[in-house]
Amino acid sequence: MDAHQRIDAWSLAMMKEIVTRIDTDPDRKGLQRAVATLQRWHDNDSNKATGEWLQLLDLPWEELRTRLLDEGELGQRLRSSAPFCGVLSPRERLEIFREFRAARSA
Numbered sequence: 001m002d003a004h005q006r007i008d009a010w011s012l013a014m015m016k017e018i019v020t021r022i023d024t025d026p027d028r029k030g031l032q033r034a035v036a037t038l039q040r041w042h043d044n045d046s047n048k049a050t051g052e053w054l055q056l057l058d059l060p061w062e063e064l065r066t067r068l069l070d071e072g073e074l075g076q077r078l079r080s081s082a083p084f085c086g087v088l089s090p091r092e093r094l095e096i097f098r099e100f101r102a103a104r105s106a
Contacts, residue, residue: 006104011079013100014093015068018084022061030087031061038083049081057083 022030035057042050056064056078067078088096 008076008079009104010097010100012069012071012075014088014096015075015079015082015084017092017096018082018087019065019068021087023065028061030084031057033086034083037085041083053081053083 018030022028038050038053038057042054056067059067067074068082069075070078
């Protein structure tokens with residue numbers, strides 16, 4: 001597996017955890033946080049990616065969820081600029097990284 005494939009796989013692992021967190025929260029606070037983050041990004045630097053994300057975050061959660069977990073090119077591209085920072089704590093991200101690295105080494 002080359003470096004890009006490893007990064008894509010790790011990004012997918014992180015997104016799965018983010019999606020699980022949003023799925024299990026009836027208030028969808030992680031999604032609300034992403035909207036606020038994206039708006040801040042867009043206000044500071046309106047570009048193609050933030051414009052696309054503004055449209056994506058208007059989708060019903062189930063549809064957005066499917067796109068975020070897409071293992072193809074679309075999902076990879078979306079995850080590369082996803083506004084979900086802060087949904088997981090630094091400790092949680094580190095744990096996912098360790099689990100991912102251990103699974104890849106086995």
